[in-house]
Amino acid sequence: xxxxxxxxxxxxxxxxxxxxxxxxxxxxxxxxxxxxxxxxxxxxxxxxxxxxxxxxxxxxxxxxxxxxxxxxxxxxxxxxxxxxxxxxxxxxxxxxxxxxxxxxxxxxxxxxxxxxxxxxxxxxxxxxxxxxxxxxxxxxxxxxxxxxxxxxxxxxxxxxxxxxxxxxxxxxxxxxxxxxxxxxxxxxxxxxxxxxxxxxxxxxxxxxxxxxxxxxxxxxxxxxxxxxxxxxxxxxxxxxxxxxxxxxxxxxxxxxxxxxxxxxxxxxxxxxxxxxxxxxxxxxxxxxxxxxxxxxxxxxxxxxxxxxxxxxxxxxxxxxx
Amino acid sequence: xxxxxxxxxxxxxxxxxxxxxxxxxxxxxxxxxxxxxxxxxxxxxxxxxxxxxxxxxxxxxxxxxxxxxxxxxxxxxxxxxxxxxxxxxxxxxxxxxxxxxxxxxxxxxxxxxxxxxxxxxxxxxxxxxxxxxxxxxxxxxxxxxxxxxxxxxxxxxxxxxxxxxxxxxxxxxxxxxxxxxxxxxxxxxxxxxxxxxxxxxxxxxxxxxxxxxxxxxxxxxxxxxxxxxxxxxxxxxxxxxxxxxxxxxxxxxxxxxxxxxxxxxxxxxxxxxxxxxxxxxxxxxxxxxxxxxxxxxxxxxxxxxxxxxxxxxxxxxxxxxxxxxxxxxxxxxxxxxxxxxxxxxxxxxxxxxxxxxxxxxxxxxxxxxxxxxxxxxxxxxxxxxxxxxxxxxxxxxxxxxxxxxxxxxxxxxxxxxxxxxxxxxxxxxxxxxxxxxxxxxxxxxxxxxxxxxxxxxxxxxxxxxxxxxxxxxxxxxxxxxxxxxxxxxxxxxxxxxxxxxxxxxxxxxxxxxxxxxxxxxxxxxxxxxxxxxxxxxxxxxxxxxxxxxxxxxxxxxxxxxxxxxxxxxxxxxxxxxxxxxxxxxxxxxxxxxxxxxxxxxxxxxxxxxxxxxxxxxxxxxxxxxxxxxxxxxxxxxxxxxxxxxxxxxxxx
Numbered sequence: 001x002x003x004x005x006x007x008x009x010x011x012x013x014x015x016x017x018x019x020x021x022x023x024x025x026x027x028x029x030x031x032x033x034x035x036x037x038x039x040x041x042x043x044x045x046x047x048x049x050x051x052x053x054x055x056x057x058x059x060x061x062x063x064x065x066x067x068x069x070x071x072x073x074x075x076x077x078x079x080x081x082x083x084x085x086x087x088x089x090x091x092x093x094x095x096x097x098x099x100x101x102x103x104x105x106x107x108x109x110x111x112x113x114x115x116x117x118x119x120x121x122x123x124x125x126x127x128x129x130x131x132x133x134x135x136x137x138x139x140x141x142x143x144x145x146x147x148x149x150x151x152x153x154x155x156x157x158x159x160x161x162x163x164x165x166x167x168x169x170x171x172x173x174x175x176x177x178x179x180x181x182x183x184x185x186x187x188x189x190x191x192x193x194x195x196x197x198x199x200x201x202x203x204x205x206x207x208x209x210x211x212x213x214x215x216x217x218x219x220x221x222x223x224x225x226x227x228x229x230x231x232x233x234x235x236x237x238x239x240x241x242x243x244x245x246x247x248x249x250x251x252x253x254x255x256x257x258x259x260x261x262x263x264x265x266x267x268x269x270x271x272x273x274x275x276x277x278x279x280x281x282x283x284x285x286x287x288x289x290x291x292x293x294x295x296x297x298x299x300x301x302x303x304x305x306x307x308x309x310x311x312x313x314x315x316x317x318x319x320x321x
Numbered sequence: 322x323x324x325x326x327x328x329x330x331x332x333x334x335x336x337x338x339x340x341x342x343x344x345x346x347x348x349x350x351x352x353x354x355x356x357x358x359x360x361x362x363x364x365x366x367x368x369x370x371x372x373x374x375x376x377x378x379x380x381x382x383x384x385x386x387x388x389x390x391x392x393x394x395x396x397x398x399x400x401x402x403x404x405x406x407x408x409x410x411x412x413x414x415x416x417x418x419x420x421x422x423x424x425x426x427x428x429x430x431x432x433x434x435x436x437x438x439x440x441x442x443x444x445x446x447x448x449x450x451x452x453x454x455x456x457x458x459x460x461x462x463x464x465x466x467x468x469x470x471x472x473x474x475x476x477x478x479x480x481x482x483x484x485x486x487x488x489x490x491x492x493x494x495x496x497x498x499x500x501x502x503x504x505x506x507x508x509x510x511x512x513x514x515x516x517x518x519x520x521x522x523x524x525x526x527x528x529x530x531x532x533x534x535x536x537x538x539x540x541x542x543x544x545x546x547x548x549x550x551x552x553x554x555x556x557x558x559x560x561x562x563x564x565x566x567x568x569x570x571x572x573x574x575x576x577x578x579x580x581x582x583x584x585x586x587x588x589x590x591x592x593x594x595x596x597x598x599x600x601x602x603x604x605x606x607x608x609x610x611x612x613x614x615x616x617x618x619x620x621x622x623x624x625x626x627x628x629x630x631x632x633x634x635x636x637x638x639x640x641x642x643x644x645x646x647x648x649x650x651x652x653x654x655x656x657x658x659x660x661x662x663x664x665x666x667x668x669x670x671x672x673x674x675x676x677x678x679x680x681x682x683x684x685x686x687x688x689x690x691x692x693x694x695x696x697x698x699x700x701x702x703x704x705x706x707x708x709x710x711x712x713x714x715x716x717x718x719x720x721x722x723x724x725x726x727x728x729x730x731x732x733x734x735x736x737x738x739x740x741x742x743x744x745x746x747x748x749x750x751x752x753x754x755x756x757x758x759x760x761x762x763x764x765x766x767x768x769x770x771x772x773x774x775x776x777x778x779x780x781x782x783x784x785x786x787x788x789x790x791x792x793x794x795x796x797x798x799x800x801x802x803x804x805x806x807x808x809x810x811x812x813x814x815x816x817x818x819x820x821x822x823x824x825x826x827x828x829x830x831x832x833x834x835x836x837x838x839x840x841x842x843x844x845x846x847x848x849x850x851x852x853x854x855x856x857x858x859x860x861x862x863x864x865x866x867x868x869x870x871x872x873x874x875x876x877x878x879x880x881x882x883x884x885x886x887x888x889x890x891x892x893x894x895x896x897x898x899x900x901x902x903x904x905x906x907x908x909x910x911x912x913x914x915x916x917x918x919x920x921x922x923x924x925x926x927x928x929x930x931x932x933x934x935x936x937x938x939x940x941x942x943x944x945x946x947x948x949x950x951x952x953x954x955x956x957x958x959x960x961x962x963x964x965x966x967x968x969x970x971x972x973x
Contacts, residue, residue: 044426051430055437060505065841066440072498076491173467
């Protein structure tokens with residue numbers, strides 16, 4: 001809480017982040033130019049500076065010429081370290097690519113590509129989307145290297161990536177040089193599937209998961225199972241429910257199990273809940289290699305059972321507004 | 322942020338701390354060194370055998386014991402030596418709880434500070450050299466810590482090389498700061514008592530043994546550069562404190578002289594102009610050639626013509642002075658002065674008094690000659706190891722032992738004169754000097770310390786009489802090494818043997834002298850003088866600061882340029898040859914496109930240059946063969962080179 005009260009926010013780099021110049025990508029490649037690299041002393045750098053002031057005062061007080069020499073040499077060393085730290089990031093080419101889509105709540109793996117073109121190895125360069133998950137690596141001279149950066153997702157949809165921070169404190173840990181990279185790459189996040197206790201034995205009763213109004217086997221009543229959130233209300237045994245013996249879902253078997261229609265209208269709750277249910281059904285249907293179609297209020301996907309269809313269905317749901 | 326560090330990191334830290342400790346060994350009491358070594362070893366063993374780190378309640382008593390130890394050794398916490406010891410031992414104690422990056426950083430920064438403290442004790446070239454290794458090692462340790470995980474640590478060579486490179490690149494700005502950073506005259510506050518201990522020089526009293534102890538010290542007292550003619554060696558009497566008061570065995574600068582009128586000096590002949598560079602000795606004396614007339618600003622002349630500074634000489638002083646070798650001093654002697662210069666205690670040294678009384682009828686000059694004749698004719702020996710003297714020291718020396726050093730001769734002579742009714746006093750100082758032809762200056766050492774007498778003659782005033790010259794003329798003519806026999810201990814540098822060593826030493830002293838003048842002596846005044854010479858103008862603080870910032874900015878710009886400039890990738894021999902070939906073809910207006918293979922390019926080039934077709938394609942093929950073979954065979958390379966030589970591309 002304290003950190004949110006003025007002036008403490010000013011101590012955090014994240015507060016200033018909004019004002020920083022950002023390295024923009026052209027053709028999905030951002031080059032870290034001198035203007036985009038910031039540098040500040042680390043707390044060790046401040047400690048070092050304090051020590052230097054002590055040395056300077058001592059040298060003045062005792063009129064020590066060689067005291068001045070050590071003071072100035074170390075001050076100059078700090079200065080040189082600044083150039084080296086800055087140079088360690090300079091002209092790196094950064095691009096983000098190929099993140100495969102994930103379900104909301106899962107951790108996406110973003111592939112970061114760093115190219116070194118200046119014939120100079122770079123040491124201990126760190127990159128992160130959030131500080132809890134940073135990667136630290138060396139970059140070889142004249143080389144292109146790929147790194148996976150984890151990124152936790154929360155909401156479905158097509159998201160721009162958060163700004164990527166890249167920093168280094170090499171060689172002396174006295175200075176912190178960083179750059180912020182804006183990237184046009186967008187990450188597709190599928191909706192979070194509704195939870196189901198049947199996830200483990202899907203194959204046994206996958207056929208009942210979707211609404212099958214068009215299938216022929218509608219009437220072949222097969223038995224009951226306990227009601228589960230996500231089950232279609234039309235299958236609930238309302239009679240049993242009204243007798244007060246609990247909620248049951250009627251189970252049917254039929255011949256049309258290979259063509260499922262996953263219908264918006266069979267879902268209940270608010271939009272996100274419905275989308276979650278549909279996502280769940282799509283995953284189940286895909287896992288059991290059924291042919292399924294998706295019917296939404298204003299679009300319809302023809303039944304299919306390919307990998308592309310699966311992703312198309314999930315993408316459609318992810319982007320549903 | 323509080324990352325745990327690895328055993329590898331710890332080794333670097335321990336090694337660099339050990340080196341820092343090593344450079345400080347002469348400045349620390351033995352127990353502090355032992356304690357520091359044992360804390361370091363303890364920390365190493367903790368890591369080696371994975372023992373648990375000591376708890377805070379275990380460290381607290383140790384800390385207390387150390388504090389008590391410091392207080393007992395140094396009688397308190399304050400002062401240079403005590404604070405250094407405290408810093409060193411606490412820094413090594415801190416190792417026992419050093420686990421995280423934070424602890425490491427703290428210890429390293431403290432160790433850098435300790436390297437700076439090295440120069441509190443001395444600032445010789447050797448100490449300067451000594452400071453380089455710890456600085457490189459500490460920087461290397463910082464680099465090592467910056468490599469985050471142990472698996473990625475570079476080899477020792479890489480780390481050390483990078484550290485040395487960083488420090489080398491730091492030198493230009495360091496030099497700029499050294500020359501241009503405005504020097505503030507210190508001290509900002511009072512220095513601790515022991516800040517200037519260890520300086521030696523003439524005392525303000527003379528006891529038997531004082532000067533002969535100084536003589537064993539080959540430290541330099543001062544250096545002199547004469548502007549024109551150099552006086553004869555036997556005229557090189559460097560005047561220090563004048564002693565009037567005799568009390569038992571010791572002669573002192575009497576406080577009863579206060580209020581005496583300055584003696585009047587008449588000088589004649591050519592002035593001797595010279596520049597003195599006086600080493601700090603923590604006393605007031607500023608040595609000058611007999612007899613000083615022009616004295617430096619921050620000093621005054623006592624009534625008996627010794628020069629004293631306004632505050633103890635604690636830094637090396639450089640001053641211009643003028644003296645005259647022929648002079649008359651104090652033609653009239655006041656009543657108080659007469660009493661003071663005849664003072665001897667009654668009842669002491671009866672034999673001496675009796676001898677003096679036997680000269681009653683003689684004139685003053687004859688009395689002096691009689692005394693000197695006695696020194697010359699009796700078997701007196703000039704030695705650094707005089708025997709102990711009994712309760713009547715002058716009697717015992719003059720009539721019994723007859724072995725002594727300049728202080729014995731001067732004191733016994735003055736005593737004899739006073740007993741005979743001739744006003745006399747002792748002058749202490751230095752006599753002689755060693756010429757350094759490399760730098761055209763004289764070196765005067767503590768071993769040249771000397772004592773002589775002045776007697777007052779009615780017509781001539783105070784006249785210098787050196788009884789030592791009567792016993793051992795070599796001392797005055799050639800210096801101390803000729804005056805002593807071989808059993809006397811003398812500092813190595815004052816000995817006559819090993820001429821090559823002497824020569825090497827003189828060269829070294831020239832370097833040292835330059836170091837003193839230009840590096841150590843570079844203070845606020847010298848800085849202003851130097852910058853004035855450099856720019857031809859009087860510079861004020863503002864100019865200096867602006868100039869400094871400007872030059873640093875330019876230097877940083879240049880450094881940045883060289884740091885960022887792309888290093889060319891090194892070509893292997895085949896690539897070098899291929900580059901030649903491309904250069905040939907470029908003359909015909911042909912250049913290889915990006916992504917075009919050597920063979921494709923050769924085919925394209927062959928179309929433009931049909932008469933060279935076979936050679937061009939041949940070269941490309943040979944190049945490919947070499948490039949794709951594992952190791953380039955020298956004969957293949959030679960063949961490729963020959964082919965390229967045979968190319969004959971007409972200029973377009």
